[in-house]
Amino acid sequence: MNKNYKVAIIGATGLVGRTVLKVLEERNLSYLNYTLFCSNKSAGTKIKFFDTTYIVCELNENSFDEGFDFAIFCAGGSTSEKYAPIAASKGCIVVDNSSIFRMEPEVPLVVPEVNPEDISKNKGIIANPNCSTIQAVLPLKAIDDKYHIKRIVYSTYQAVSGAGRFGIEDLENKSVGKNLKKFPHSIYNNCIPHIDIFMPDGYTKEEHKMIDETRKILNKPNLPITATTVRVPVVNCHGESINVELEEDFDIYDIKILLQNFPGIIVVDDPDKNYYPLASQADGNDEVFVGRIRRDFSVKYGLNLWVVADNLRKGAATNAVQILEKLIEN
Amino acid sequence: MNKNYKVAIIGATGLVGRTVLKVLEERNLSYLNYTLFCSNKSAGTKIKFFDTTYIVCELNENSFDEGFDFAIFCAGGSTSEKYAPIAASKGCIVVDNSSIFRMEPEVPLVVPEVNPEDISKNKGIIANPNCSTIQAVLPLKAIDDKYHIKRIVYSTYQAVSGAGRFGIEDLENKSVGKNLKKFPHSIYNNCIPHIDIFMPDGYTKEEHKMIDETRKILNKPNLPITATTVRVPVVNCHGESINVELEEDFDIYDIKILLQNFPGIIVVDDPDKNYYPLASQADGNDEVFVGRIRRDFSVKYGLNLWVVADNLRKGAATNAVQILEKLIEN
Numbered sequence: 062m063n064k065n066y067k068v069a070i071i072g073a074t075g076l077v078g079r080t081v082l083k084v085l086e087e088r089n090l091s092y093l094n095y096t097l098f099c100s101n102k103s104a105g106t107k108i109k110f111f112d113t114t115y116i117v118c119e120l121n122e123n124s125f126d127e128g129f130d131f132a133i134f135c136a137g138g139s140t141s142e143k144y145a146p147i148a149a150s151k152g153c154i155v156v157d158n159s160s161i162f163r164m165e166p167e168v169p170l171v172v173p174e175v176n177p178e179d180i181s182k183n184k185g186i187i188a189n190p191n192c193s194t195i196q197a198v199l200p201l202k203a204i205d206d207k208y209h210i211k212r213i214v215y216s217t218y219q220a221v222s223g224a225g226r227f228g229i230e231d232l233e234n235k236s237v238g239k240n241l242k243k244f245p246h247s248i249y250n251n252c253i254p255h256i257d258i259f260m261p262d263g264y265t266k267e268e269h270k271m272i273d274e275t276r277k278i279l280n281k282p283n284l285p286i287t288a289t290t291v292r293v294p295v296v297n298c299h300g301e302s303i304n305v306e307l308e309e310d311f312d313i314y315d316i317k318i319l320l321q322n323f324p325g326i327i328v329v330d331d332p333d334k335n336y337y338p339l340a341s342q343a344d345g346n347d348e349v350f351v352g353r354i355r356r357d358f359s360v361k362y363g364l365n366l367w368v369v370a371d372n373l374r375k376g377a378a379t380n381a382v383q384i385l386e387k388l389i390e391n
Numbered sequence: 392m393n394k395n396y397k398v399a400i401i402g403a404t405g406l407v408g409r410t411v412l413k414v415l416e417e418r419n420l421s422y423l424n425y426t427l428f429c430s431n432k433s434a435g436t437k438i439k440f441f442d443t444t445y446i447v448c449e450l451n452e453n454s455f456d457e458g459f460d461f462a463i464f465c466a467g468g469s470t471s472e473k474y475a476p477i478a479a480s481k482g483c484i485v486v487d488n489s490s491i492f493r494m495e496p497e498v499p500l501v502v503p504e505v506n507p508e509d510i511s512k513n514k515g516i517i518a519n520p521n522c523s524t525i526q527a528v529l530p531l532k533a534i535d536d537k538y539h540i541k542r543i544v545y546s547t548y549q550a551v552s553g554a555g556r557f558g559i560e561d562l563e564n565k566s567v568g569k570n571l572k573k574f575p576h577s578i579y580n581n582c583i584p585h586i587d588i589f590m591p592d593g594y595t596k597e598e599h600k601m602i603d604e605t606r607k608i609l610n611k612p613n614l615p616i617t618a619t620t621v622r623v624p625v626v627n628c629h630g631e632s633i634n635v636e637l638e639e640d641f642d643i644y645d646i647k648i649l650l651q652n653f654p655g656i657i658v659v660d661d662p663d664k665n666y667y668p669l670a671s672q673a674d675g676n677d678e679v680f681v682g683r684i685r686r687d688f689s690v691k692y693g694l695n696l697w698v699v700a701d702n703l704r705k706g707a708a709t710n711a712v713q714i715l716e717k718l719i720e721n
């Protein structure tokens with residue numbers, strides 16, 4: 062089982078790429094044979110990884126001739142679009158962090174606690190979902206299996222690390238005006254209801270991703286969902302206010318038990334002790350934290366949840382590494 | 392009409408109290424005869440107001456013997472509970488910023504653009520609604536009058552100034568642990584899904600206020616509403632993601648026109664230009680800013696809104712002064 066597979070990490074010098082390396086170390090996947098790739102401008106960067114100093118190589122069209130078994134792509138959409146099909150055509154199974162392939166019918170979109178069975182359907186590319194979707198679908202799957210979700214209303218509180226290093230710099234430097242590197246407005250002291258680009262229908266692409274990807278992962282292609290996604294001045298870890306309507310009546314205590322027993326979820330829900338999910342608590346952890354679990358009395362079988370997770374880890378790097386682990390297992 | 396009424400400002404040295412004085416100056420209510428009151432510990436504070444230096448007096452049980460016509464209370468619930476009935480019993484009409492009297496059936500709860508007709512029903516006390524409710528009910532009233540609201544789902548992004556001066560200090564000092572003056576956890580780099588105290592049903596009192604006060608102001612006592620209220624690391628101005636179901640079908644363009652024509656609302660909704668409501672824009676203004684106006688396709692007649700306002704001004708001080716102006720007019 063501990064076969065010496067060849068694994069390529071694409072975008073190893075970026076925020077998600079470095080988190081992937083950290084997660085691989087923590088999960089002790091030291092028996093794999095790694096090559097680290099990046100774009101032209103970072104080529105030659107030295108990275109210490111598993112007590113070895115790796116020199117990061119420039120990615121090119123011949124990079125996959127070396128016979129990689131697996132690759133984790135975290136260098137953005139244009140790199141994935143160009144190189145992931147090349148890798149796949151040479152027999153490498155790609156776990157892709159970008160949004161490029163997520164909605165392709167033949168590409169599985171996988172959260173290992175939710176739909177691991179979809180991994181085996183891959184034709185060379187497996188997509189890692191959007192960060193805000195990943196943390197939502199764990200509790201939703203736990204609930205849907207028993208009570209069947211009828212409708213979802215998402216409002217998100219998304220950290221700046223989701224926008225990469227420049228996003229963090231905009232917050233930490235309190236940038237305004239032409240000094241902004243990432244955001245269209247100052248994120249310091251502001252909540253910005255605009256993530257990714259705007260679509261013709263007035264929704265952002267981030268909102269569409271949450272809607273479309275939730276449907277695909279839960280395998281409910283027509284599930285009614287709406288979303289408002291908002292960037293907040295927090296460095297790391299996304300929060301989500303999730304309002305759910307269920308098909309069937311439920312006991313709130315049973316919902317808590319279902320969530321507690323679901324893999325990858327930690328229930329933090331003791332208002333009397335001021336226990337509820339917080340970014341400061343989720344930061345650096347791989348679990349999805351769920352709390353403020355309450356009946357919504359405004360609709361027949363309604364439920365409110367507050368969900369927090371580390372968007373760089375479970376929302377990106379950890380989920381990709383978990384998929385890699387499942388690929389290695391099989 | 393410009394009668395020289397006697398007006399008491401209670402809690403003049405607090406964050407809302409000082410904003411009330413600023414708004415009175417800006418709106419040029421210089422012809423009124425003011426007395427400023429505060430608690431024991433701030434008595435004697437000098438405040439420059441309308442080019443005069445006022446010495447703030449300690450409030451006591453005889454303060455209202457002097458025959459005040461009107462009082463604005465912004466010193467917190469316990470002061471209002473004790474002194475507002477005394478003031479009212481002596482013929483003074485009280486505009487109260489606390490939550491103590493808001494749900495009393497004989498106390499009007501007023502947002503002047505929404506239900507000014509309720510002012511005349513007062514029996515000595517008029518309540519100023521909760522900040523997060525005030526900014527929501529302006530757009531909701533505009534929409535309800537024509538399309539009849541069926542259900543509301545609120546998720547809030549509330550600034551620390553709503554928790555007073557210590558709330559601002561907790562954010563600006565990046566306080567943690569025992570250095571926290573106001574919040575149960577660090578608000579720096581965190582969103583805290585906990586405002587006011589927790590109730591036995593798992594909701595916070597802030598969430599109950601939004602539900603109950605919206606129903607009372609819109610005069611729809613059974614309107615289905617749910618809420619998740621969250622403190623965010625922003626100094627001033629609350630944001631709200633509001634999801635609404637309507638009884639009747641609508642044209643999204645007509646909704647925008649209704650909102651644009653409603654007093655006190657500024658529509659900021661041009662995604663192509665990155666125009667949408669922001670705290671940095673609302674700060675220091677008296678209007679409610681509404682944008683991200685989109686159909687919610689997950690339900691029959693659904694609508695999403697993003698609403699931002701200055702919680703110290705329209706959410707507290709300005710609304711109270713507007714009520715005072717209406718009282719003086721009549």
